Amino acid sequence: MPASFANLNLPPQQLANLGNLGYKLMTGIQAKALPHALQGADLIGQAKTGSGKTAVFAITLLAKLDPQNFAAQALVLCPTRELSAQVATEIRRLARYQPNIKVVTLTGGQPLAPQAASLEHGAHVIVGTPGRINDHIGKHTIELNQIHTLVLDEADRMLEMGFMEDIGKIISLTPKHRQTLLFSATYPDDIKRLSAQFQRNPIEVKAEALHTAGVINQYSYLCSKTERLAALDTLLAHYKPRSAVIFCNMKVGVREITEHLSQLGFSVKALHGEMEQRDRDEVFVQFKHNSFNLLVATDVAARGLDIEDLPCVINYELPHDADIYIHRIGRTGRAGKEGMALNLLTDAERHKLADIGIAQKTELDYEVISALPKATLSPTQPGNVTLCIAAGRKEKVRPGDILGALTGEGGINGKSVGKIDVLEYAAYVAIERSAAKQALNCLLNGKIKGRKFKVKSL
Missing domain, CATH: 3.40.50.300 (P-loop containing nucleotide triphosphate hydrolases)
Incomplete structure (x- = not known):
């Protein structure tokens, strides 16, 4: 029987938030890693993608955050922009039980200046790629001297991409007495050397690295x-x-x-x-x-x-x-x-x-x-249309604001509204194809949080 998150020594508000997000029972890697991580141990976690490892380090770093201190206290290094964005989104979801936790994403493909401006206003958690974080180090726009939790996510991939030197430079600027959590789908010699260089007596935990037969x-x-x-x-x-x-x-x-x-x-x-x-x-x-x-x-x-x-x-x-x-x-x-x-x-x-x-x-x-027997190609239309709203976290827009605008004065049936993703400067909402035109007109002619924003169908 998988273990429950309720078995962990977590605040009631955090357990309630985990339940609301669908975290009922722990996955293999969560059950093996979280008890050690919450006690402050360094970890080497080997687990496949989709095993729930993000929650391991997110719950761990959130448990130690001081919301009143807007210095960077946790740093998560990821190999790609896409993974960085998804990790940051999940940390924000898991942080909902605490007010005013700020998570900043630092990746390439975007100008440095807006990122630097965001850092000036403080950040509790930084998630990003090694190259872009080193760019900020070079510009003196980032301070890492209060980092208490360092996460190397998909470390094998970062080494494959040649980030070893960047990682070393970044880690050298963090306190020596920190907790370092390393996660990797594979465990080659390079990962062992990385761990030996930057971790203290790490505990190794392993969930099934390959997909089980039949899945x-x-x-x-x-x-x-x-x-x-x-x-x-x-x-x-x-x-x-x-x-x-x-x-x-x-x-x-x-x-x-x-x-x-x-x-x-x-x-x-x-x-x-x-x-x-x-x-x-x-x-x-x-x-x-x-x-x-x-x-x-x-x-x-x-x-x-x-x-x-x-x-x-x-x-x-x-x-x-x-x-x-x-x-x-x-x-x-x-x-x-x-x-x-x-x-x-x-x-x-x-x-x-x-x-x-x-x-x-x-x-x-x-x-x-x-x-293979001959068959006819039969392309089908997707079930939804995505609407893009020119307002995001910078404008303090939340998913509930968008849902309310659609289902309130807009008169859209809530069942026709799908996923809502709010990024830094834009928000996206999935609408059933049959209701997409009505929803677009509703947002174009109505208001979100009392303000009008540009909206387009993608």
């Missing part, structure tokens, strides 16, 4: 290089996923596939590293909102994309590394739900599938794509 069904199909696009069509026609992420190794492939599927009538968008941050944010949000069906992406999305119920991942090309494959398919089959991974490979890529099988301690079979 994600994996199917692989052999095709020639020239028929790969047609093979993708065959997979979509046969399996008919209501939603899927299609992974490519290069952005040129992302563009080719996105254009191809769009011409076939699919609701599809692209995501790659050269897109502006605002554009990437909008794509992420729309996909979470079920406002388009197919996301074609490079591995920029492999670790940052957090979708509660993604039925399918398609590897248009197998990655060069088995660990990357694990992180890709980790987008599906989450929270105990069943998922599906579909793989395309050529003769020259069969060794990649073999390596992936070795990493999973199983043998992955494949068949030729022509073995």
Whole structure:
């Protein structure tokens, strides 16, 4: 029987907030790590994406925050902008039981000046990428001398991306008597060396690093290089996923596939590293909102994309590394739900599938794509439309304000309103397609918190 959060020595308000957010029973990594972390121990946590590790370090750092002290007290380092944004969002949710906790996100793709201005007004928690945090260190816009909790999230990925020097510089500016929590999906020698350098007698905790058999069904199909696009069509026609992420190794492939599927009538968008941050944010949000069906992406999305119920991942090309494959398919089959991974490979890529099988301690079979029976492509329209409001946290807009504007004077049925995401300078709300036009007119002609804001349909 999984342990309850009520078994932890947490304030009643925090337990109530956890319950409201759906945190009833602890996951494996939470049950193993939280008792040690809350006692102040350094940790090395090895767990797969989607295992609940964010809550481990968020609950730990929040327990030690002094809300009256607006100096940075906790620092979370992440490999990507997307993961940083999602971690910051989850910390804010878990911090609702305490008033006035400020979480600042520092990542690239955005100008330094507004971030520096935000830091001037104080921040309890900083979440960001090593490169951008070092930029602020160089500009003397950040102080780390009061950090009591340091988190290295997805440390293996940060080392793969060459952040070791940046991480070392950042950590050197934090107090020596701090708590350091390191989380990694894999545990290579580089991680051991990183831990030895920056942690004190860490306790190692491990949840199952690979997806358990049966949670994600994996199917692989052999095709020639020239028929790969047609093979993708065959997979979509046969399996008919209501939603899927299609992974490519290069952005040129992302563009080719996105254009191809769009011409076939699919609701599809692209995501790659050269897109502006605002554009990437909008794509992420729309996909979470079920406002388009197919996301074609490079591995920029492999670790940052957090979708509660993604039925399918398609590897248009197998990655060069088995660990990357694990992180890709980790987008599906989450929270105990069943998922599906579909793989395309050529003769020259069969060794990649073999390596992936070795990493999973199983043998992955494949068949030729022509073995699938012929089926008709049947693109479907997504269930929702996302509306973008030109106001976010900076304007003190909250999800409840938007919901109230829609369901109050706007007369929109609350059941037609889906997820609401409030970012720094914009807010996004999912609306059932049948009610989208009415909702857009409602927000254009009405007010949110007594103010008019620009609104558009994405």
